[in-house]
Amino acid sequence: MAQYARGSAVAVIRLRNPPVNALSRAVLQALEDGLKKADADPSVKAVMICGENGKFSAGADIRGFSAPKRLGGALGPVVSLIESSEKPVVAAIEGVALGGGLEVALGCHYRIAHVKARMGLPEVTLGLLPGAEGTQRLPRLIGVPAALDMITTGKHIPATEALKLGLVDEIVEENTIEAAIRLANKVIGQPLGPRRLSLKPVPKVPNMEAFLDEALAKVKRQARGCLAPELCFQAVRAATQSPFADGVRRERELFQVLLSSGQAQALQYAFFAERAVRRWATPGGASWSSAAPQPVRRAAVIGLGTMGRGIVTSLVKANIPLVALEQDLENLNKGRKAVMFLLEREAMKMEGGAQVLDFHNPARLQFTVDFDLLRDVDLVIEAVFENMALKKEIFHKLSKICKPGALLCTNTSALNIDEIASATNRPQQVIGTHFFSPAHVMRLLEIIYGRHTSPTAIATAMQLATALKKVGVVVGNCFGFVGNRMMFPYVQQAVFLLEEGSRPDAVDQALEDFGFKIGPFRMSDLAGLDVGWRSRKDQGLTGPSLPAGTPARQRRGQRYSPLPDLLCEHGRFGQKTGKGWYLYEKAGGRTATPDPWLLNFLSQYRDTHGIQTRFIDQEEILERCLFSLINEGFAILAEGIASGPEHLDVIYINGYGWPKHRGGPMFYASTVGLPRVLAKLQKYSEAHPDVPGLQPSAFLKKLAAVGNPPLKEWMSYLSQQSSKL
Numbered sequence: 230m231a232q233y234a235r236g237s238a239v240a241v242i243r244l245r246n247p248p249v250n251a252l253s254r255a256v257l258q259a260l261e262d263g264l265k266k267a268d269a270d271p272s273v274k275a276v277m278i279c280g281e282n283g284k285f286s287a288g289a290d291i292r293g294f295s296a297p298k299r300l301g302g303a304l305g306p307v308v309s310l311i312e313s314s315e316k317p318v319v320a321a322i323e324g325v326a327l328g329g330g331l332e333v334a335l336g337c338h339y340r341i342a343h344v345k346a347r348m349g350l351p352e353v354t355l356g357l358l359p360g361a362e363g364t365q366r367l368p369r370l371i372g373v374p375a376a377l378d379m380i381t382t383g384k385h386i387p388a389t390e391a392l393k394l395g396l397v398d399e400i401v402e403e404n405t406i407e408a409a410i411r412l413a414n415k416v417i418g419q420p421l422g423p424r425r426l427s428l429k430p431v432p433k434v435p436n437m438e439a440f441l442d443e444a445l446a447k448v449k450r451q452a453r454g455c456l457a458p459e460l461c462f463q464a465v466r467a468a469t470q471s472p473f474a475d476g477v478r479r480e481r482e483l484f485q486v487l488l489s490s491g492q493a494q495a496l497q498y499a500f501f502a503e504r505a506v507r508r509w510a511t512p513g514g515a516s517w518s519s520a521a522p523q524p525v526r527r528a529a530v531i532g533l534g535t536m537g538r539g540i541v542t543s544l545v546k547a548n549i550p551l552v553a554l555e556q557d558l559e560n561l562n563k564g565r566k567a568v569m570f571l572l573e574r575e576a577m578k579m580e581g582g583a584q585v586l587d588f589h590n591p592a593r594l595q596f597t598v599d600f601d602l603l604r605d606v607d608l609v610i611e612a613v614f615e616n617m618a619l620k621k622e623i624f625h626k627l628s629k630i631c632k633p634g635a636l637l638c639t640n641t642s643a644l645n646i647d648e649i650a651s652a653t654n655r656p657q658q659v660i661g662t663h664f665f666s667p668a669h670v671m672r673l674l675e676i677i678y679g680r681h682t683s684p685t686a687i688a689t690a691m692q693l694a695t696a697l698k699k700v701g702v703v704v705g706n707c708f709g710f711v712g713n714r715m716m717f718p719y720v721q722q723a724v725f726l727l728e729e730g731s732r733p734d735a736v737d738q739a740l741e742d743f744g745f746k747i748g749p750f751r752m753s754d755l756a757g758l759d760v761g762w763r764s765r766k767d768q769g770l771t772g773p774s775l776p777a778g779t780p781a782r783q784r785r786g787q788r789y790s791p792l793p794d795l796l797c798e799h800g801r802f803g804q805k806t807g808k809g810w811y812l813y814e815k816a817g818g819r820t821a822t823p824d825p826w827l828l829n830f831l832s833q834y835r836d837t838h839g840i841q842t843r844f845i846d847q848e849e850i851l852e853r854c855l856f857s858l859i860n861e862g863f864a865i866l867a868e869g870i871a872s873g874p875e876h877l878d879v880i881y882i883n884g885y886g887w888p889k890h891r892g893g894p895m896f897y898a899s900t901v902g903l904p905r906v907l908a909k910l911q912k913y914s915e916a917h918p919d920v921p922g923l924q925p926s927a928f929l930k931k932l933a934a935v936g937n938p939p940l941k942e943w944m945s946y947l948s949q950q951s952s953k954l
């Protein structure tokens with residue numbers, strides 16, 4: 230809704246649709262009615278538009294884009310109506326003016342913003358473009374380079390920057406509404422022509438065509454298969470080439486293309502999925518609605534290796550005072566130096582820099598080798614390397630030293646939380662916090678509850694995720710949890726494809742063309758092949774504990790590829806040794822080139838094992854890697870390890886480089902159609918009966934059999950008894 234009120238000479242229209250004043254049909258109708266009322270009332274001399282509860286508007290109601298009666302073209306005409314008003318209209322921007330909200334403000338003749346307000350056109354992140362004439366008005370107001378940047382990236386800018394760009398006329402520290410009414414009174418009677426953006430020319434840029442060509446190349450490079458950035462670009466280019474009305478027509482055409490592209494649906498699903506996972510629940514009945522977090526006033530991180538350094542940096546950035554602990558002075562000094570380097574770099578990116586982070590202050594960041602300093606912390610994150618015995622030793626020590634209420638977190642990517650908790654006297658306060666590398670950059674935090682973990686512990690870990698500006702996803706305890714468990718069959722297929730005749734660069738290319746940031750072999754070289762090797766040795770799959778006479782390509786009755794182990798035995802650990810699945814310019818180098826040695830090695834390997842080399846096309850690469858990953862996802866859902874497909878999708882988008890415009894693996898499966906995914910898995914599992922990862926999960930079969938229901942109904946087909954937790 231929008232509330233209309235007439236004060237003295239200034240009518241006030243207040244957008245009202247909690248929590249963010251999204252522009253629904255009803256709000257737009259009320260806005261239009263308010264404008265018409267003001268126009269018809271001779272005592273009204275000016276209009277002020279604002280939003281309720283300190284928020285202007287977060288834009289079009291996103292749910293409206295998939296509603297049967299779409300929000301459609303309703304907003305553009307309302308923005309035009311505002312602009313064509315014969316009475317001055319002032320936007321009072323508090324909180325946020327995003328998307329359609331900012332387009333409404335662009336239709337106004339004046340804009341005044343609170344200093345803490347944020348503005349942006351984030352439609353591109355939802356697979357759309359600003360469809361209410363924003364792509365035509367913004368370049369006229371702030372110029373093509375700045376408008377292109379805002380529209381193709383969707384970034385939110387603070388009011389101070391908006392003022393510099395000329396996006397707002399004034400910023401105020403308080404009483405935005407009063408200031409806007411004052412401004413409205415002041416401008417009564419002044420000519421409105423110069424304030425109507427649709428009448429302004431687009432400011433010239435020297436050598437506009439060359440500038441646009443370069444900008445387009447950049448947009449394409451960054452889009453990686455996502456359509457919206459390029460179409461946003463095209464809409465802005467139309468503003469540079471055509472009169473306003475023609476530009477608007479072009480904007481509408483392009484908007485329609487995006488709306489029906491499928492990518493918009495995927496990105497909007499991802500938007501809501503990210504919010505849905507905040508409402509966590511466990512099969513035991515614990516949930517976000519009843520569990521209260523405990524405050525974290527001081528934290529500790531144990532271990533200053535790659536993960537620990539990133540975690541410390543993340544906590545400092547979140548303003549949480551902490552103690553960073555290493556086992557000895559040599560490692561402590563090495564870790565301290567690395568953390569300081571990261572923090573200096575982070576500080577340079579921030580306004581206020583090192584002063585704001587205050588990391589030279591020992592009261593905020595203290596380095597030590599003394600466990601006793603952990604006595605009064607509220608939360609500990611252990612981040613030593615993946616070794617159960619070591620982790621248990623540390624947790625045993627922690628449960629003796631830390632105060633009774635302290636939450637004990639383990640940063641592990643696969644180990645059993647219950648076993649780690651068993652080393653303590655407080656298993657209810659032990660929880661897994663799986664950070665992703667680099668931990669101060671990656672958004673995902675997988676939060677793993679064990680058999681005894683309390684709801685308070687889960688709520689506190691979720692609150693920590695929010696404080697660190699991460700997306701926390703609560704999952705159950707199993708080997709590899711959700712993310713890595715789904716990754717195992719994917720990587721396994723990638724390696725099997727090499728055995729059968731493919732090449733690392735062909736597999737990577739297929740998956741990168743699909744939209745992954747990095748293919749499995751480049752990823753494995755980056756992470757280090759030795760990490761998986763160590764884990765396989767611990768599991769007895771390779772190395773000295775392997776019983777003599779074990780067939781080279783079989784473990785526990787299933788197909789196994791020793792290829793990654795063989796590479797490690799040749800000292801090929803990936804980027805760090807300058808060679809792995811690829812060759813690099815030097816140890817630590819980043820430029821991967823196909824390695825003739827490896828291709829020769831693969832060919833000899835196939836000869837040794839009597840494998841007939843065959844050509845494997847892109848379709849088979851994608852289907853075998855992706856469908857086996859998705860198949861594991863269905864098994865995870867059936868076991869109650871995650872409470873919905875959204876959880877798996879949020880994990881994959883934020884932690885594993887899954888292309889967001891494909892909505893996550895489970896959403897992708899829903900778009901492919903579950904009967905098709907099932908049929909392909911059946912085909913491949915018939916061809917490879919010794920690969921369990923290709924055998925369709927019972928839950929997938931059930932969903933296909935009941936007629937491929939929409940994703941949001943999947944979980945209703947799981948009987949309570951099927952949860953193993």
Ligand SMILES: CCCCCCCC/C=C\C=C\CC(=O)SCCNC(=O)CCNC(=O)[C@H](O)C(C)(C)COP(=O)(O)OP(=O)(O)OC[C@H]1O[C@@H](n2cnc3c(N)ncnc32)[C@H](O)[C@@H]1OP(=O)(O)O
Nearest residue numbers: 251287288289290291301302304327328329351360361504
């Ligand atoms: C015939 C062809 C004609 C073609 C013409 C077409 C005409 C179309 C015209 C115009 C098109 C305009 C496009 C848009 O405006 S798209 C929307 C752009 N806006 C955004 O992307 C903003 C999205 N929201 C956010 O970024 C954040 O929510 C923010 C506003 C910054 C607040 O963040 P925070 O405080 O962290 O709160 P939450 O994110 O948890 O949000 C609170 C709840 O509000 C829901 N929400 C937020 N924004 C919207 C929205 N725009 N629509 C609907 N719902 C929204 C959010 O989901 C939370 O609710 P819940 O937890 O239940 O999910």
